[in-house]
Amino acid sequence: MKxxxxxxxxxxxxxxxxxxxxxxxxxxxxxAIGYFTMETKGESVIISFVSMIFTMVSSLGxxxxxxxxxxxRNDNExxxxxxxxxxxxxxxxxxxxxxxxxxxxxxxxxxxDRYIITINHRDIEYISKNNESLPEGFRENKKSxxxxxxxxxxxxxxxxxxxxxxxxxxxxxKNILFILLLTxxxxxxxxxxxxLSQYLRGExxxxxxxxxxxxxxxxxxxxxxxxLLEFSDKYNVTEDEINSTYEE
Numbered sequence: 001m002k003x004x005x006x007x008x009x010x011x012x013x014x015x016x017x018x019x020x021x022x023x024x025x026x027x028x029x030x031x032a033i034g035y036f037t038m039e040t041k042g043e044s045v046i047i048s049f050v051s052m053i054f055t056m057v058s059s060l061g062x063x064x065x066x067x068x069x070x071x072x073r074n075d076n077e078x079x080x081x082x083x084x085x086x087x088x089x090x091x092x093x094x095x096x097x098x099x100x101x102x103x104x105x106x107x108x109x110x111x112x113d114r115y116i117i118t119i120n121h122r123d124i125e126y127i128s129k130n131n132e133s134l135p136e137g138f139r140e141n142k143k144s145x146x147x148x149x150x151x152x153x154x155x156x157x158x159x160x161x162x163x164x165x166x167x168x169x170x171x172x173x174k175n176i177l178f179i180l181l182l183t184x185x186x187x188x189x190x191x192x193x194x195x196l197s198q199y200l201r202g203e204x205x206x207x208x209x210x211x212x213x214x215x216x217x218x219x220x221x222x223x224x225x226x227x228l229l230e231f232s233d234k235y236n237v238t239e240d241e242i243n244s245t246y247e248e
Contacts, residue, residue, distance in 0.1 A: 083161070084165050087153070088235040089237045090154050091165065092232055094172060095224050101145050102224075109183075109213060113129075114129060122147040122176065122180060123144045123145070124147070124180075126145075127140055149176070172224065
């Protein structure tokens, strides 16, 4: 049977109450025994006895404090895990969509000679170079690979995430900017209007830089993919949960 987080808070209060009751009982016993001992054996014995009892009570208090500390820490870790588990599917789904879009971008770069590619904010737009030569009714619409995957629920709850999950969510946004920057830089070189620059670069230079761009894109994709697998396993995120969050 599942237990609610409030049940653990109640248990913590119960333990504190038990410790308090035991302490008061011991104090009562001390007073009773002390009174009896003073009547029969004198003050020196009772002073020694009271000192011993208070030492025991002090030790009990320290042990209770340590116990409550560890209970509180485990309780906080449990709460953090449940909070992360609620947001994790959104973050993992976002990561999964980024990897799929990187794969599309790699295929596009491999066929870059066939397309005119531009970047509009976080959308990589492309259209066939033969589009203008087609009859009016057969011309294609511009297509795009969108990296605009902002999610309000992730942004609003990010600050409350555990360090590892927060770092992963933040790095996803940095990865998107990195991908767009790399692609933009390469496109600027590919489509440069400077004839001398193009001549000096040569066809071989373009191909070499395309290979480097694809290599960097694959490394970014693999890094994201391995991390999303790790968090999927940790928070038991199913494939259905991943696919249900962001639609293509």
